[in-house]
Amino acid sequence: MLKGFSTQAADDMNSFDDGPRRQTIRDVASAAGVSVSTASNALNDIGRTSPETRERVRRIAKEIGFRPNALARSLVSRRSHTVGILTNDTYGRLTLPMTAGVSEALLDEGVSVFLCPTNNDPRLARLHLEALLDKQVDGLIFTATRIDLPPPPALADLPIPVVHAFSEGPADRVSFVPDDEQGARLAVDHLMALGRKRVVHVTGPMDYLAVRRRASVYRGLIGANADVLSGEWTEEWGREAVEKLFAGPGAKPDAVFCGSDEIARGVIDALRDRGVRVPSDVAVMGFDNWEVVSRQTRPPLSTIDMELKALGRRVGEAILALCRSEPVPFGITRMPCSLVLRHSSGATKDAPY
Amino acid sequence: MLKGFSTQAADDMNSFDDGPRRQTIRDVASAAGVSVSTASNALNDIGRTSPETRERVRRIAKEIGFRPNALARSLVSRRSHTVGILTNDTYGRLTLPMTAGVSEALLDEGVSVFLCPTNNDPRLARLHLEALLDKQVDGLIFTATRIDLPPPPALADLPIPVVHAFSEGPADRVSFVPDDEQGARLAVDHLMALGRKRVVHVTGPMDYLAVRRRASVYRGLIGANADVLSGEWTEEWGREAVEKLFAGPGAKPDAVFCGSDEIARGVIDALRDRGVRVPSDVAVMGFDNWEVVSRQTRPPLSTIDMELKALGRRVGEAILALCRSEPVPFGITRMPCSLVLRHSSGATKDAPY
DNA sequence: TTGAAAGCGCTAACAT
DNA sequence: ATGTTAGCGCTTTCAA
Numbered sequence: 022m023l024k025g026f027s028t029q030a031a032d033d034m035n036s037f038d039d040g041p042r043r044q045t046i047r048d049v050a051s052a053a054g055v056s057v058s059t060a061s062n063a064l065n066d067i068g069r070t071s072p073e074t075r076e077r078v079r080r081i082a083k084e085i086g087f088r089p090n091a092l093a094r095s096l097v098s099r100r101s102h103t104v105g106i107l108t109n110d111t112y113g114r115l116t117l118p119m120t121a122g123v124s125e126a127l128l129d130e131g132v133s134v135f136l137c138p139t140n141n142d143p144r145l146a147r148l149h150l151e152a153l154l155d156k157q158v159d160g161l162i163f164t165a166t167r168i169d170l171p172p173p174p175a176l177a178d179l180p181i182p183v184v185h186a187f188s189e190g191p192a193d194r195v196s197f198v199p200d201d202e203q204g205a206r207l208a209v210d211h212l213m214a215l216g217r218k219r220v221v222h223v224t225g226p227m228d229y230l231a232v233r234r235r236a237s238v239y240r241g242l243i244g245a246n247a248d249v250l251s252g253e254w255t256e257e258w259g260r261e262a263v264e265k266l267f268a269g270p271g272a273k274p275d276a277v278f279c280g281s282d283e284i285a286r287g288v289i290d291a292l293r294d295r296g297v298r299v300p301s302d303v304a305v306m307g308f309d310n311w312e313v314v315s316r317q318t319r320p321p322l323s324t325i326d327m328e329l330k331a332l333g334r335r336v337g338e339a340i341l342a343l344c345r346s347e348p349v350p351f352g353i354t355r356m357p358c359s360l361v362l363r364h365s366s367g368a369t370k371d372a373p374y
Numbered sequence: 375m376l377k378g379f380s381t382q383a384a385d386d387m388n389s390f391d392d393g394p395r396r397q398t399i400r401d402v403a404s405a406a407g408v409s410v411s412t413a414s415n416a417l418n419d420i421g422r423t424s425p426e427t428r429e430r431v432r433r434i435a436k437e438i439g440f441r442p443n444a445l446a447r448s449l450v451s452r453r454s455h456t457v458g459i460l461t462n463d464t465y466g467r468l469t470l471p472m473t474a475g476v477s478e479a480l481l482d483e484g485v486s487v488f489l490c491p492t493n494n495d496p497r498l499a500r501l502h503l504e505a506l507l508d509k510q511v512d513g514l515i516f517t518a519t520r521i522d523l524p525p526p527p528a529l530a531d532l533p534i535p536v537v538h539a540f541s542e543g544p545a546d547r548v549s550f551v552p553d554d555e556q557g558a559r560l561a562v563d564h565l566m567a568l569g570r571k572r573v574v575h576v577t578g579p580m581d582y583l584a585v586r587r588r589a590s591v592y593r594g595l596i597g598a599n600a601d602v603l604s605g606e607w608t609e610e611w612g613r614e615a616v617e618k619l620f621a622g623p624g625a626k627p628d629a630v631f632c633g634s635d636e637i638a639r640g641v642i643d644a645l646r647d648r649g650v651r652v653p654s655d656v657a658v659m660g661f662d663n664w665e666v667v668s669r670q671t672r673p674p675l676s677t678i679d680m681e682l683k684a685l686g687r688r689v690g691e692a693i694l695a696l697c698r699s700e701p702v703p704f705g706i707t708r709m710p711c712s713l714v715l716r717h718s719s720g721a722t723k724d725a726p727y
Numbered sequence: 728t729t730g731a732a733a734g735c736g737c738t739a740a741c742a743t
Numbered sequence: 744a745t746g747t748t749a750g751c752g753c754t755t756t757c758a759a
Binding site: 043045046047057058061062065067089090092093094095096097098 | 751752753754755756
């Protein structure tokens with residue numbers, strides 16, 4: 022079956038034969054003329070070993086290329102130095118930056134990360150979870166493409182610590198999410214500081230918790246004439262919203278705060294189509310800083326960055342602490358978003374587009 | 375330090391205390407009134423066990439919730455049922471779909487995947503590699519954001535099998551890459567079948583192997599008046615290329631085959647800006663099927679899908695076979711791309727945009 | 728300061 | 744068909 026795309030002859034086959042056995046601590050011990058326990062002590066800098074033997078053992082270990090077998094170590098220490106991360110993200114846009122952050126936080130501690138893409142399939146989730154537990158992972162990270170996606174019930178009662186990333190877990194769990202309200206405030210404040218008087222909000226579906234949170238901050242800041250248009254997470258909806266806003270007779274907005282970069286791109290395109298200038302006539306802000314979108318709009322998009330890698334790093338630190346039975350404040354921690362200024366809000370020193 | 379964003383009192387701390395010890399095979403054995411080896415035999419369906427005891431042991435194992443400790447198992451079997459995947463992809467666009475494919479292929483075999491994002495940093499790569507080897511991974515997958523990225527030298531001489539994914543490894547290794555030539559042929563054939571007479575190619579930097587391959591197929595198919603414009607992987611370059619093509623006096627193209635969806639998006643936008651209709655005046659094809667781009671152009675973009683998940687699945691099957699010392703044809707296997715028809719090539723039955 | 732011995736949880740000879 | 748024993752590679756009492 023693996024030959025499907027190959028017309029190679031049979032002797033072009035490459036079957037891997039395991040090389041020589043790895044060096045064990047016994048090899049080190051005998052080469053150094055000490056017992057295994059002394060070798061172990063010396064290598065781990067534990068207990069009382071004479072400086073000379075300590076150095077000799079270490080030198081020899083290095084010479085013969087000894088590396089301790091983490092499996093054997095874990096078996097006795099009951100710590101595998103691995104964690105699992107369960108994700109339903111198919112495209113990796115959210116998961117990979119976060120995982121990179123997690124991984125960076127854990128790497129220096131020698132902890133590795135099992136990535137488990139569930140594709141939203143409960144069967145896959147269960148299988149992954151079983152494999153992880155059998156492999157004695159020290160902890161688990163649950164992450165999702167939206168903060169209000171309910172975690173699979175199997176996560177409810179685990180013998181290991183769990184941290185939620187980009188997901189709001191139960192109150193007695195540890196969760197990290199972007200601070201949508203702070204992010205929204207950043208965006209709206211920025212538009213208002215620009216002197217814009219009629220800021221509208223074009224956003225995604227109201228059943229998203231993040232959408233409701235951002236909209237509520239927006240309303241609180243703008244007040245009476247706050248105008249929230251809810252639709253899909255698409256460019257098309259962004260364009261449609263512009264039609265709605267500019268078709269009627271009423272006063273036109275001079276700023277649009279969008280719920281995503283994709284919506285913002287639709288808004289910008291539709292404005293240009295109508296001959297409305299961005300940012301001089303209308304300033305536009307996005308949300309996500311998904312660079313394939315935000316860098317490519319004309320003009321480039323000012324937006325809110327959720328700092329996913331930093332979030333991942335915090336998640337990594339938290340799971341690390343929990344695995345060591347160190348106390349970690351539970352509940353939901355909201356991580357600050359940052360303002361990314363490009364041309365669509367007219368707030369950079371660079372020449373406008 | 376973990377309290378940075380929290381104002382909670384100290385008793386809101388959540389330090390995880392490990393629950394009761396997991397059930398071991400000894401627990402099963404004694405509960406079933408047999409020896410551990412009999413329990414082991416019964417559970418693994420090995421050797422000669424009377425059907426009654428076999429069932430009894432299994433029933434009891436299930437009742438007390440016994441799950442074998444994979445670490446202990448691996449220690450004796452010398453197979454950890456884990457593989458590592460080394461990636462330099464920051465955004466996850468290529469890596470995550472592939473990893474999902476890999477993971478699906480391995481899940482049913484109980485093999486889990488360590489994800490190691492190297493961020494193109496040799497130090498990170500080395501640390502990850504050491505951690506993986508210490509953890510006795512059975513195999514390694516190397517993947518990159520371009521097929522001609524040289525793998526880190528540390529990969530040269532490993533005691534475990536290595537498979538390259540979206541990366542062309544040395545001739546004595548196993549590599550899987552998308553078939554750029556077949557993909558390019560798919561695109562150009564399609565445009566020619568539409569009856570287009572002047573097809574040009576707007577693509578990325580020539581130092582990319584994939585770019586040269588696709589361009590060469592394009593030239594072979596189009597012949598004498600083949601016109602290759604090489605630039606950046608950006609929308610801006612796509613727009614610029616359109617200026618170049620339409621500014622002069624010469625004959626105008628009636629089709630553009632683009633090296634990426636982003637370039638194609640720039641091309642489409644610039645054509646619309648000039649009042650050139652897509653696809654009636656000029657048909658446009660992209661490459662990548664990166665949906666955030668290809669679904670959002672106006673009209674939606676016909677493009678080439680590299681079938682990354684399928685590629686990942688094949689990579690998974692290959693590493694699985696190698697880990698079992700089964701023969702696998704080595705060398706580079708090119709996986710077929712597929713044609714995705716949307717409106718920009720005017721070849722769908724749906725109403726044009 | 729060092730070494731002998733036990734054991735982490737499991738599998739696999741070998742003996743019964 | 745079942746049990747006894749040894750051992751995977753390492754850490755960790757405890758004795759010397």
